[in-house]
Amino acid sequence: MDRPAAGAAAGVGDQPVLRQMTQHHIVDQLPVAVLARRDRTLEPPHRLAPLDRTQVVEEVDLVGHLRACERFRARANLPEPATAPMVRRLLRRITTHPRYAELRQNLQLPEYAGTRFTARRVLNLYLARWESARGRTRLWSRPTKLTVEATNICNLECPACFTGAGDLGRPRSHLSLDLYRQVLAELGPYLLEVEFYNWGEPLLAKHIFPMIEEASAAGAHTTVSTNFSFPFDAGRAERLVSSGLSVLGVSIDGARQETYEQYRRRGKLEKVLENCRTVRDAKRRLGSATPRLVWE
Missing domain, CATH: 3.20.20.70 (Aldolase class I)
Incomplete structure (x- = not known):
């Protein structure tokens, strides 16, 4: 799969966290590059399907998620404060979304029967939707x-x-x-x-x-x-x-x-x-x- 060089992809910016992630290929383990940004300039737009955010709250094992973030932190050699806040920020955005209660019901539809939503699956889906909305041709996300x-x-x-x-x-x-x-x-x-x-x-x-x-x-x-x-x-x-x-x-x-x-x-x-x-x-x-x- 064609992956961007460190800091070279359009819109990635020059945040040290992102540079370290791409240099260490940590995106393969936990695709959360977008969520790691500290500014709001690349927030996913409202046209993205909010189902991704709902799925996090509905199904993600937070213990497993935090462990994955900790492994990500260790592999990328990031300071301790750079991991858990990503999870907390994402969950806060989900639960405060005005359509949160309505969107939770989507998970009860038959089309989702059998899918086990994990942190990796949901974050990869979120990243794929973000890349699609921006028409990116060099992808970090994996097929869903x-x-x-x-x-x-x-x-x-x-x-x-x-x-x-x-x-x-x-x-x-x-x-x-x-x-x-x-x-x-x-x-x-x-x-x-x-x-x-x-x-x-x-x-x-x-x-x-x-x-x-x-x-x-x-x-x-x-x-x-x-x-x-x-x-x-x-x-x-x-x-x-x-x-x-x-x-x-x-x-x-x-x-x-x-x-x-x-x-x-x-x-x-x-x-x-x-x-x-x-x-x-x-x-x-x-x-x-x-x-x-x-x-x-």
Whole structure:
């Protein structure tokens, strides 16, 4: 990732704290460069989504946050007073925001199910929003969302899909579990969401269950979009439910087979509905509220 040299990025200024942070690459550990400034000239503007601030108060373990700040202080060789005040200033700004009570309710929306908000995730999100609002092209923030193509194989022949039309131009294959784990190890602490779909049918991938399990265990919201028109027994349904998957989107393009198959070529609507019932029953047996089934 292309990172700015010490003090060279537009708008960073020449604060000693910031220079030390960039020189020691501490931004990789705790991306709080903006929050470390002592003046107000670079305050994030009002157009930034205030959800980031709400998430800090709602979910961050303050003990873990303070420990992270202490590690940051030690690595950057900063004086003692330069750490804890960052946390206190941020929390004070959050709790005094006029829309604080309203915004807290956003965390109850289903789209955040499964996301474990930590200090690192929230501060990285805050930094990403700040960089985006200013149109920065050299970033300190890490990605907050990851799209995983677990396989490019699909059982259908949907005409508007490159895979279904045979125009993808790549060998049929599955994503290596080792490569996936390398990516997750690097980005996992920052990710809010991992979605497992692109040009293939994710539930036909060889390693889809461990992939979902590991992303969920890392604290990310996980999503699968499936055509669900293939055999899927109770055992696989229980494995899917147990994986921690947050949302299972099911593509259904008609209420009758004659309508459905016009686009989902080779698909069987009754099999799709049967599989949905199988997952529903598995959720009931295991007493799980997830994955949430969504008709797409």
